[in-house]
Amino acid sequence: MSLRRDKNKRKINFKVIATGVVAITLIGIVSISIGKNSGNSPFNSNIIMNISSTFENSISSGLSFFGDGFSDILNFKSNAKKVEKLEGENAKLQKQITELKGELEDTTSLEQLKKALNFVDEKYVANQVAAKVISKNDGLWYTNIVMSAGSEDGVKENSLVINGDGLVGIVTEVSSNYSKAITLLDTTSSVSFKLSRDSKSKGIITTGTGIKDEESNREKGLLQGYMLDSDYDVLPGDSVVTSGLGLYPKDIVIGEVTKVTEDKSKSLKYVVVKPNVNFKSVDNVMIIEPRNIN
Structure with missing residues (x-):
């Protein structure tokens, strides 16, 4: 008897719960229906509006994105033409800059050569040829050079070679269209000098003087000699x-004394001279006809 009552209670409880759920559902449906008819929905209308607004904004943003992209595609060809035009103008400007730079270098070269002529007496100036250095020896310092002027231009052996900074060297070989010269740094070069402040104090710039650091000095581009x-x-x-x-000829700039040593046993006074000419870079020179010393 007790088991049957328990089963009946369970059946009764299930029916009660089911009946309650159905009743609540019906009440909800009725409430929605009444809300629609009266304009007062039990649901928050603001939530619905916000969802709708967000959706509309997303659509608007998407359309704007595609619109901008399409506009860029349409303008691509126009922009490409502008870039091409700017590149062309830039190339022209680069060419003009290069030409102006070349003209400036030529003007500077002429000014340096004019300055070089101040080192030589007027009687030698009439027999002068401007030339470019077209080749040099291997190594850091210019000791042997080839110049773009030869016998057809009036260049002779033993002609003087100078630039705007001073004495460069002397011509040793002449061809019809070019000539060769040794500079003051060459081991076979030799030149008589004097102190600019005292013309009586003379000496010789040459190699093999016996100076202790002669080889080291030469590697540094320095000259050596003796009084x-x-x-x-x-x-x-x-x-x-x-x-x-x-x-x-006299009074052509050679350089500046940097060191003086004395060998009392030989009664000699040695000098180390820094040349005024930059022998790392000699580009333009003036070749002066040698004077007749016979």
């Missing part, structure tokens, strides 16, 4: 120029 008299008062900082003895 003809050990009693000559020579000091670092003294300017040296050609003395006028031998092939070179």
Whole structure:
């Protein structure tokens, strides 16, 4: 008897629950229906509006994105033409800059060569040829050079080679259209000099002087030599120029004394000279006909 009552209670409880659920559902449906008819929905209308607004904004943003992209596609060809035009104008400007730079270099070169002529007496100026250095020896320093002027231009052997900074060297070989020269740094070069402040104090720029650091000095692009008299008062900082003895006319700038050493056992005073010409870069020169010393 007790088991049957339990089963009946369970059946009754299930029916009660089911009946309750159905009743609640019906009440909900009725409420919605009444809300629609009266305009007062039990649901929050703001939520619905927000969802609708968000959806509309998304559609608007998407249309704007595609619209902008389509506009860019339409303008691509026009932009490409503008870029091409700018590149063409840039190329023209680059060409003009290169031409102006070349003209400036030529003008600078002419000014340097005019300055070079100030080193030589007027009687030598009439026999001069401007030339470019077209080749040089291997290595850091210019010791041997080839120039773009030869016998057809009036260049002769032993002609003087100078630039706007001073003495470069001397012509050793002449062909019809080019010539070769050795610079002051060449081991076979030799030139007589004097102190610009005292023309009586003379010496010789040459190699093989016996200076302790002669090879090291040469590697540094320095000249070395000796005074003809050990009693000559020579000091670092003294300017040296050609003395006028031998092939070179006087007063052409050579360089500046950087070191003085004395060998009392040989009664000699040695000098190290920094050349005024930059022998790392010699581009334009003036070739002066040699004077007749016979």
